[in-house]
Amino acid sequence: MNGAAAMLLACALDPANADTIAFARLIGARLGARELLLLGLSRDQLAALVKRHFSRALDHAEIPTAVLWSPHWQFVSELRTLLLQHDITAATHAADAHCLATIIATACLRPDHLWRDLGLSGRDDVTSILHRHYPRFIARNVKNLRWKKFLAQEVALANGRAVTFAPGCPGCEDFAFCYPERASE
Numbered sequence: 488m489n490g491a492a493a494m495l496l497a498c499a500l501d502p503a504n505a506d507t508i509a510f511a512r513l514i515g516a517r518l519g520a521r522e523l524l525l526l527g528l529s530r531d532q533l534a535a536l537v538k539r540h541f542s543r544a545l546d547h548a549e550i551p552t553a554v555l556w557s558p559h560w561q562f563v564s565e566l567r568t569l570l571l572q573h574d575i576t577a578a579t580h581a582a583d584a585h586c587l588a589t590i591i592a593t594a595c596l597r598p599d600h601l602w603r604d605l606g607l608s609g610r611d612d613v614t615s616i617l618h619r620h621y622p623r624f625i626a627r628n629v630k631n632l633r634w635k636k637f638l639a640q641e642v643a644l645a646n647g648r649a650v651t652f653a654p655g656c657p658g659c660e661d662f663a664f665c666y667p668e669r670a671s672e
């Protein structure tokens with residue numbers, strides 16, 4: 488856990504809560520790098536999330552006023568909707584579920600493995616978060632696909648489109664591994 492995540496946990500209302508720990512890691516990874524916009528949350532959403540979990544952790548002035556813009560917001564919206572449609576079992580607050588789905592979907596715009604895009608330590612961290620919140624949905628990953636590939640596949644199938652990659656996938660070092668048929672294009 489990085490220093491920013493530890494600082495957030497030190498301000499936590501319930502530092503042992505699994506969601507609080509997950510949000511400390513997700514927000515902390517971006518806070519330390521001054522990249523809070525990469526969470527995909529609006530200023531109000533982020534301020535409310537911080538207030539729910541980390542009382543007085545951030546000065547409101549530290550929260551960016553801009554919102555990340557991307558030509559791929561349709562993908563983000565579709566993935567967020569898909570995640571929220573599935574058995575959200577762990578979220579204690581509906582807005583937390585929405586924030587988590589937004590953070591995960593927005594991370595799929597970045598050009599690396601999902602765990603790195605989320606600022607986590609490895610694939611197991613993503614698996615743990617997804618399993619905690621969307622257990623029946625992620626159980627469909629019977630081929631043990633990488634999470635970003637699986638999520639992009641599920642978005643395409645849910646919307647009646649051909650399976651393709653997430654917007655950030657082409658920039659990943661393992662794009663040719665995940666999509667060998669596309670790497671030669």
